[in-house]
Amino acid sequence: MSDNSVDITHGATSGAPELLARAAAAETRAHDGLAVAIDDFFLPDEARLDERTRASLSLLLRALVETVEAEIRENGARLLSERGEARLSTAILRTEASVCNRLFDSGLLRDPALMTELIARVRQDAIAAALPLNAPDNPERPSLVNRFVQHPDRALASGAMAVLIAESRRRGDPDAEHLTQTDLPAELHCRLVWWVAAALRERVGEAADGALPLLDRALSDAAQRSLAAYDEGDRLEGAAMRFAAAIDAQPDELPRMLVEALGDRRIVLFIALLAHALGVSYSLAREIVLESGAERLWLALRALDLGREAIAHIGFALCEADPRRDVERFADRLDAILAISSDDARNAIAPLRLDPDYRTALLALARTGGAA
Incomplete structure (x- = not known):
């Protein structure tokens, strides 16, 4: 028998509480996972x-998170460097600790509006992307938006160009690491910026080593710069609405324009x-257009006095592009x-x-049931 026996009692004893805690956590995860699976099973298709x-x-x-994160890291690092905090500036640029998973796990991204x-x-x-691309009657005729780019009315021409620019920005550069911007409504962009800043504070806070107030100030200032530089009016949806207002399609023009917009795959x-x-x-x-049942869409099109040909074009195009829709039912x-x-x-x-x-108030009240 060897005299050099190894005493494993202490190691086993010290590791027991951790093992017990992990086992308890596993039981909780299993219970939560089952609840999620049950909820998912009973969801209607x-x-x-x-x-x-x-x-x-x-x-x-x-x-979206990575785009905001990259901007805040860059702005924060520059501010810290200007303030003589080279060590913190370097720490904030270390991207091995991305905030994406932290925000996913936090539950903040479950925000209903977002x-x-x-x-x-x-x-x-x-x-x-799935809309059928209709060949124009005249192959040399430009698309609806491109035709308006050369329009003598400056409001129409600039509106059409703004749509093209916003479309390009939304698609982004395939070689770029991040999006150009989030293209979110301003309130949601603001929310995301502050969530990312707070998550970065957690990631970089340990490296602050007594300089946490300096880090807080830099992250706060970086977030403010990101918000100040953001223009909700640059969103594709905003540009499209301004263009639609400039066109102000008359009842005899609207059906053709709606059909042509779908034919150009410009759902926005x-x-x-x-x-x-x-x-x-x-x-x-x-919301009305994306509903798979489309009941409100058909009512809207009839309210605008669209006839059989236009509604048939729109209905069949959407059915072909959206697998949730039944073309035979339509x-x-x-x-x-x-x-x-x-x-x-x-x-x-x-x-x-x-x-x-x-x-919103009427719908909220209706969900509560009848009066007591």
Whole structure:
């Protein structure tokens, strides 16, 4: 028997609490995982995100966080360097500790307003990419937007050019590491900037070593610079709405423009034209267009007095681009849609034109049930 026996008692004893804690955590995770799986199983198909949408949503969310993070790191490092804090400036540029996973795990990104915007954006982009590209009657005729770029009316020409620039910015440079900008509504961009700044504070805080107030000030100032440089008016949706307002399509022009916008795969312009014609916000018109059932869309088109040919073009294009829609069902319903008079359709969608906050209050109250 060897005299050099190793005493493993102490190691085993000291590791036991950690093992017990990990086992307890595993049990909690298993319970939580089961609850999530049950919720997912009972979700109706129309409410469940398909795998392509989930993947695109994950990529977009990560890209947005990384875009904001890169800007705040760069601004923060420059400010710290200018203030003589070279060590902290170097620390804030270390990207091995990205904040993406921290924000994902924190639950902050579950924000309903943010997720509503991003899910709509992903679905909007997916439909645009899948829309059938209609060959124009005249192959040499430019697309709807490109024709307006050369328009003698400066408002129309500049509006069309702004749409083209915003489209290019939204697509981004395929060789660039990050997006040019988040292209989010200002309130959501602001929210994301402060979340990223706070998460960076956690990541870099340990390196501050007594200089935490300096780090806080630099991150706060960097975030403020990011917010000051952001212009919500540069968003693609905003540019499309201004262009639609400049066009101000008349009833005899609107059907052709809506059909042509879809034929050009410009779903954003289609939504903007519809929103302007209805007198509603872009976000509400987008919600109407993206609904797979499309009941409100058909009412909206009838309220605008669109006829069979235009509605058929729009319906079949959207059915082809969106796998959630049933083309045979749409074909079966086309006569019923056209049987709705324009007056009845306008009365039916009248609540959509109410003040958005008023509509939100009415819907919130309706969800609570009847009066006591």
